[in-house]
Amino acid sequence: MGHRDVRVRGFAARAGGWSARHRWAAVGIWVLFVVLSMAAGSAAGRVEVSSSDQLKGETSQAARIIEDAGIEEPAGESVLVQAKAPGGKATDEGFRTAVAQVMAAVRATGEVTSVTSPYDTQSISEDGRTALVQFDMRGDGETAGERVEPVLKAVAEVQKDHDALRIEEIGGASMKKTFDDAFGDDFKQAEYSAVPVALGILLIAFGALVAALLPVALAITAIMATMGLMGVASHLQPMSDTANSVMLLVGLAVGVDYCLFYLRREREERAAGRDAATALRIAAATSGRAVIVSGVTVCVAMAGMMFTGLADFQAMGLASLMVVAVAMVGSVTVLPALLSLLGERVETGRIPFLHPDKRRKRTGRSGADAESRFWKAVLKVVLAKPGLSLVLAGGALLAVAAPALGMRTQELTLDQEFGDSVPIVATYDRLNEAFPGGSDPAQVVVRAKDVDAPEVKAALADFQKRVVSSGASRGPVDVKVHAAENVAVVSVPLVGGSDQDRAEQSLAVIRDEVRPATLGAVDGVEAPVTGQVAGSKDFNDQMTGSVAPVFAFVVVFAFLLMLLCFRSLTIAVTSIVLNLLSVGAAYGILVAVFQHGWGASLVGAEGVGAIVTWLPLFLFVILFGLSMDYHVFVVSRIREAKTRGYATRDAITHGVVTTAGVVTSAAVIMVAVFAIFGTLSMQSMKQMGVGLAAAVLIDATIIRGVLLPAVMALLGEANWYFPKWLRWLPDMTHDETPEPIAAPSAARPSTAGATDEGVRVPV
Known part of the structure; x- marks a missing residue:
């Protein structure tokens, strides 16, 4: 087979090339995009999620009756x-x-x-x-x-x-x-902490101020643009404060990561002796492509939230999808332009003892090689005994995931959410003790053709008596009649109070026994039951029903993307299995710490006995998307080496070792940012932060450094299996091998160095 030089034609390479040639135009377009997005959002205003959109079922029905009647429900x-x-x-x-x-x-x-x-x-x-x-x-x-x-x-x-x-x-x-004060203070603390933490880690990773500032600046501008776009999008899909918070979290994580991948590859190629233009082309064709594959996968995962039918989740999904798309586009367009503009000035503000050049002088090793020594040692052991490594690492993760089988979810009550960190929790407990259920009463919203009709009045009176005699409530049962709107609102303190299980039993008695025998017996009367306990129950039911479609959508589309982008059935399957394993391990840690209280004090948490209802599905979607970052980046490098002619085991070593520094830096940033949320006062935020941080840490170490190479080593050439009956699928792998710059070598490529001097495309 002959070889000739072929220009890379992938979208990432074309975008990077255009940006490098039209530097000021690319930067100007990006700035204009950010400014126009913010202006459009400000002009359009923002539509917030309404009460009736929050949930399906009785809770939504009750909210709609109140809204349709135009009743302004005061805060009691x-x-x-x-x-x-x-x-x-x-x-x-x-x-x-x-x-x-x-x-x-x-x-x-x-x-x-x-x-x-x-x-x-x-x-x-x-x-x-x-x-x-x-x-x-x-x-x-x-x-x-x-x-x-x-x-x-x-x-x-x-x-x-x-x-x-x-x-x-x-x-x-x-x-x-x-709640708002605590939530606001928490997120201010997180926002103020996240950026400096990310910047500090980038300073250590790059050893230069300008290089460290670039990823943070791009992530922040992507977040600013998305804030504006959220205002416009809210007229189609109402937004929420939770969507803002999630967008900020995801935007900072992926925005910094994508730039980090790109910047480190460009640096690596320059360190190997390539000129700036060639280094930038190779970074665009390789890391740029990995960013696009990863970004599209994350977007698909976020889109899975749209299948829940829950307004808050749909808002979170759309906001996250937008910020990932914006950060991805920025990484492959404006970043190459900035790197081309800056040239060697990207190394301005070198930090003594941290810059790769300083490390190279002290150790005699290149920065990438020095960073990869640990992983070389790990890989030597893993590849020597891949079967044993797979059994030990896989068994350990399955053991960590085991507690997830007993996961219990619920909406956290005020005392569960805040513990004793705010004084109102003690008041809440005293109120529940003196008047069980009085702090969060169930509300029965009654709508009739004529609320003053004798049969309706009699049914309301009968309901008041029976709800107490049934044991569901100890009273007092309060009835507010809105005669003009033909609506009555009945407040029922539930026996069980803040004990969610007992309160749900009381709710079931009202919905299944008391209501049908009283209000349900009158023709034309609607009487949905709402309130905190009812909302939690309905939310749980809705979440349970949406797990299967969301799971199927995310897994199937991620599988197809991996299949198309790597043209290997084996890699697509192993990617999905390994991602599911890291998510399962994160679930297990959450249940062990927050439900069972094992080691809860180590993270400043309390064993609240449950996982907040929205978190498992949220974590699945977020983690399944984010874990693809590392997977795509590492497997792309392995496949790149394989295309160059490496044997499979050598390609595995090359891929893992050369990505060790960048993936470690990216993982440390993600873990640090997510861990900030684990320090906040609200238990739901702690759960989210710990779950995300644990999963990313597991994914970047055990999955990437042990399980992935062990599985690929065992599979050998079967890693690249692509059945004939699938060959009609479009080939999206053509742009992952960068433009050559050196003459071909007769010898098989060596894995001794962190980079290769020549790259060839077989044709």
């Missing part, structure tokens, strides 16, 4: 007044005085309405020590958290005059304020 608040001494009673004179002062104080703020006395509503606990002053916040219930501060201050002032009593406010608005 309560002030818990409790005698500290065991013998104290709500009938004591001092207690009555405190209740009167609380009522006067909250009225005086002008922010509340419908203030009721516990002596009128019988809101006094069974032991007589605790009473509730109840009222509603004026205005829209969704924004009441922003207006509750004066009321909280007024209640705190009353507390100062009564040392023998606990006087504490809790309710929809105050809990929302607590």
Whole structure:
């Protein structure tokens, strides 16, 4: 077979070549794109996910009835007044005085309405020590958290005059304020920490300030552009604050990683003696292509969230998909232009002792070679005993994944979410103890043709009696009738309170027994049950139903992409299996730490007994996408070496060793950024951070360094198996071998060095 020089024609190479030739145009187009995206988002405004869109089932039905009726549901608040001494009673004179002062104080703020006395509503606990002053916040219930501060201050002032009593406010608005404050503070901390952490690791990896700043700058501009695009997209798919947070997390991780892959390959080629233009062409054809394959795979995985039917997940999926696409395009267009513009100046701001040139002088090794020594030693052992390595590493990961078989998911209650880190949690616990279920009552939204009709009134009264006699509630059961809209809202404190399992049993009694026998017996009456417990139950049911379609979509499309991009059935199958193994191990760690509490204190967490409902599916989609980063990058390098004529084992060694430095740096950045979320105060954020960090760490070490080479070594030439009946599929592998620059060598390529001097394309 003869050889001749062939110009690489892949999209990544063409894009990189064009950008390098039209440097200022490429940079200008990118800046214009970012500015126009932000301007378009600002002009279009933003549509937020509404309550009725959040869930399917009864929760959504109830929200739609309220929205259709135009009822502005106020945020309900309560002030818990409790005698500290065991013998104290709500009938004591001092207690009555405190209740009167609380009522006067909250009225005086002008922010509340419908203030009721516990002596009128019988809101006094069974032991007589605790009473509730109840009222509603004026205005829209969704924004009441922003207006509750004066009321909280007024209640705190009353507390100062009564040392023998606990006087504490809790309710929809105050809990929302607590949540938003904690959520906002947490994410500010994460945002402020993530960028400096990523920059610090890049400084260590590159040893030069400008080289380290480039990936961070590109990731930040990609995030800014996506923020604008999210505003435009929200008119088709409403967005949410959660989508913002996930977009930021994913954008920073992939934006930095993609630039890192590209930049390190360009540096490596220059270190091997190639001129700047050739190094840039090779980086575009190899790392640029890996970035595109990886980016498209991540986008496909994110698109899987659209199949959940859950508005928040669909928003997260679309936002993540957009930021990955923007970061991917930026990496293969504006980055080559910037590298071409900067030239040698990319090494400006060299850090003493960290720059590769300094390391080379001290050790006599190139930077890439020095970084790969550890992996060379590991690979020597793995390739000597691939079967044993596969059994040990695979068995260890299966053991780590085993606890996931007992995974229990639920929406976390306030005390589970925050532990004792915020004072309102103690109030929440005291309220639940005195009035079981009172902090998160179920709400039955009743719509009838005529809510004042005798049969409807009788059914409502019967419901009130039966819901208590059935044992589902201890009362008080409150009914608010909106006669003009023919809607009634019944609040039912559930027996079980913050114990989700017991509360769900109470909910089941209401939905399956009490409602059908009372309200369900009246023609034309709708009575969906909503509330925190009902929402958690409906969300869990919806998530369970969406697992199969999301799983199938992500796995099938990832398989097809790998099949097309590597033209190997074996590589496509092993990619999927290894990714699933890393996700399973992450699940096992989550369950062990957060559900069973094993080693929870090591991450500053508590064993809350459950995994937050949305996390398993979210982790599957995110991790399945992100783990392809490393896999595509390493396998691309292995296949590149194989195409050059390496034997399979030598190609494996070459691929893993030459990518060791860049993948290690990328993994450290991802783990560090995700670990920041593991330090936040909210348990759901801790779970997300620990799950993501653990999976990336496992993927970048055990999967990439042990299992992948062990499996490929055992398979040998079967790695490249591509059956004849699939050869009609388009060949997308043509652009992964870079342009040659040296004469062909008669000898088989050596794996001794970190790079090769010549690259040939067989034709």
